[in-house]
Amino acid sequence: MKDLFNLEGKVAIITGGNGGIGKGIADGLASAGCDIVIAARNEDKTARAAQDIKERFGVRVLGVNMDVSREDSIQAGVARAVSEFGKVNILVNNAGVNIRHQPEEYTVEEWDWIMNVNLRGAFLCAREVYPLMKAAGGGKIINIGSMTSLFGLAKVPVYACSKAAMVSLTSSLALAWTKDNIQVNAILPGWIDTDLTRSARRDFPGLDEFVLSRTPVRRWGTPEDFIGAAIFLASDASNYVTAETLRVDGGFAQGTNTITFAVD
Numbered sequence: 001m002k003d004l005f006n007l008e009g010k011v012a013i014i015t016g017g018n019g020g021i022g023k024g025i026a027d028g029l030a031s032a033g034c035d036i037v038i039a040a041r042n043e044d045k046t047a048r049a050a051q052d053i054k055e056r057f058g059v060r061v062l063g064v065n066m067d068v069s070r071e072d073s074i075q076a077g078v079a080r081a082v083s084e085f086g087k088v089n090i091l092v093n094n095a096g097v098n099i100r101h102q103p104e105e106y107t108v109e110e111w112d113w114i115m116n117v118n119l120r121g122a123f124l125c126a127r128e129v130y131p132l133m134k135a136a137g138g139g140k141i142i143n144i145g146s147m148t149s150l151f152g153l154a155k156v157p158v159y160a161c162s163k164a165a166m167v168s169l170t171s172s173l174a175l176a177w178t179k180d181n182i183q184v185n186a187i188l189p190g191w192i193d194t195d196l197t198r199s200a201r202r203d204f205p206g207l208d209e210f211v212l213s214r215t216p217v218r219r220w221g222t223p224e225d226f227i228g229a230a231i232f233l234a235s236d237a238s239n240y241v242t243a244e245t246l247r248v249d250g251g252f253a254q255g256t257n258t259i260t261f262a263v264d
């Protein structure tokens with residue numbers, strides 16, 4: 001039987017793939033045989049991640065300097081990937097930023113920055129790879145959302161808007177591009193231990209206790225927790241799955257019920 005989860009011969013671009021969840025996903029896809037393009041801004045961090053993946057998984061890895069808030073940078077980065085590997089089969093829209101404070105304190109510049117990286121960048125990356133995927137006879141796009149795709153959060157209103165819109169973008173792209181055999185899905189992480197949330201833990205005392213008490217599996221997630229979901233959504237195993245959102249959250253979205261009625 002064909003190995004549904006095999007990614008040998010495929011090429012994936014992972015934005016923000018040099019650390020955190022993106023690196024976990026890059027490791028996962030590489031472990032299934034996929035060649036990897038890490039697209040991010042910090043060149044040292046990207047070079048270290050690329051070296052690590054090459055050594056551990058023996059696949060081809062290219063680091064490209066890409067700022068997803070800039071259209072020209074996305075175009076140049078995708079062109080570089082194509083000149084190196086000749087194609088793009090998988091796109092993971094993972095790059096994300098956040099600023100945390102009260103809604104009334106946000107500036108226009110802060111709104112634009114968060115939206116441009118998290119949402120517009122994902123759209124522009126998808127638009128850029130679409131003709132390549134179409135020419136290849138299909139492809140896979142994985143958008144990284146958040147629990148704020150489902151719930152509001154008082155001190156991250158702009159981030160939450162961007163992540164809620166990621167789900168809408170996922171549905172629309174999926175519907176538009178079924179004709180081209182491109183499946184578009186979203187992963188919604190719960191609370192994951194990365195640089196992004198380490199700063200939140202510093203800024204918000206009590207966050208650690210909140211996450212541990214509210215998450216039914218009683219731990220923070222790790223980048224490695226995304227490997228299975230990413231391989232599934234990047235591989236033939238998910239060919240009849242599109243416009244879907246997959247929570248990787250340790251049950252967080254159901255947490256209130258679990259905590260309320262827990263007997264242990």
Ligand SMILES: NC(=O)c1ccc[n+]([C@@H]2O[C@H](COP(=O)([O-])OP(=O)(O)OC[C@H]3O[C@@H](n4cnc5c(N)ncnc54)[C@H](OP(=O)(O)O)[C@@H]3O)[C@@H](O)[C@H]2O)c1
Nearest residue numbers: 016020021040041042067068094095096146191192194196
């Ligand atoms: N950690 C969580 O609990 C959590 C929960 C829900 C959703 N998420 C989402 O998961 C994704 C990854 O987050 P993370 O927790 O792994 O955070 P992280 O460790 O801070 O990683 C963010 C990545 O995005 C890249 N990035 C930021 N701005 C960029 C830009 N303009 N262009 C290209 N790349 C850019 C960064 O690389 P450079 O700085 O080198 O560019 C970095 O690799 C984000 O979309 C985040 O919103 C995280």
